[in-house]
Amino acid sequence: MKWIAFILTLTAFSTAFSQDLTPIDDFGDNPGNLKLYTYIPKNLNTAEPVPLVLVLHGCTQSADMISRETGWNKLADSLNFIVIYPEQKQINNGAKCFNFFMGFEAKKDKGEVASIRTMIDYCFMNFKIDSSKVFITGMSAGGAMSNAMLNAYPELFNAGALLAAPSKIYQPDMEPIQPRVAILQGDKDLVVIPRHARKITEQWTIKHHIDITKTETKKEYLNNPLLTATFYYNKENQLKLVSIFAEGLKHKLPIKPGTKITQGGEMDFHTVDINFHSTYWVAGFFGLVE
Secondary structure, three states: OHHHHHHHHHHHHHHHOOOOOEEOOOOOOOOOOOEEEEEOOOOOOOOOOEEEEEEEOOOOOOHHHHHHHHOHHHHHHHHOOEEEEEEOOOOOOOOOOOOOOOOOOOOOOOHHHHHHHHHHHHHHHHOOEEEEEEEEEEEOHHHHHHHHHHHHOOOOOOEEEEEOOOOOOOOOOOOOOOOEEEEEEEOOOOOOOOHHHHHHHHHHHHHOOEOHHHOEEEEOHHHOOOEEEEEEEEOOOOEEEEEEEEOOOOOOEEEEOOOOOOOEOOOOOOEEEOOOOHHHHHHHHHOOOO
16 A cells, blocks of 8 residues: 555656646657657747757656756747657556667667657647757667667757767768767766767767867866866868766766756756756757857
């Protein structure tokens, strides 16, 4: 009986915080059997097409949970864009991980990748979206699935951000348009160890034809002694890739709780305050911050 009461309390707690997200029961073809939740700011200005940001949760997380942990909805209110949250079903994966490691789920026009692509199509059909400002980001398995999407549909995204993302080998392609990519990794992450970030970085340097002589590294990035950022430029001297390593960071989302626009996120099991609001930084990398 105690366990039943606990589960009911947990469910009520979760529901109380999920009212901001709108479930979309029928968004189109869904071969990956995923759920979709949207966040549309109440004061959204649609005089011009608006950006679209996809946020993918990690294992044991949910759409509602990662929306609160990251603070993306707060930024959407302030910066005028739409956020959508694909969500894994437990019937597909017991830990609610996106199945990025299963080939038939992570290939172009297949499985979960195809479902997420359909979600984007749904947004274009139902909202006034700027096709040049579609972005994707994710934590852990959500980061890996974000990487799968960037590789499957590089022409679709302006940029992506991968946080503590497991690596998966993707063959270099001849696609002329490749999205900008940011990679954030903790050096004490024992769930997704740092070599995964280095592997992803290597793959994207190849895709972007990075000129290694134009790589720039900044220690104590943003005056934060824990952060080291490396910037990668192509032969046209365009910034295409950023890699940030955080000293002492485990398998957590870096946030900075507070009311200012540069602050946000919610402290819980998946997050940590290292005086760096990664969500705001990613929004800046995407070009959403004026």
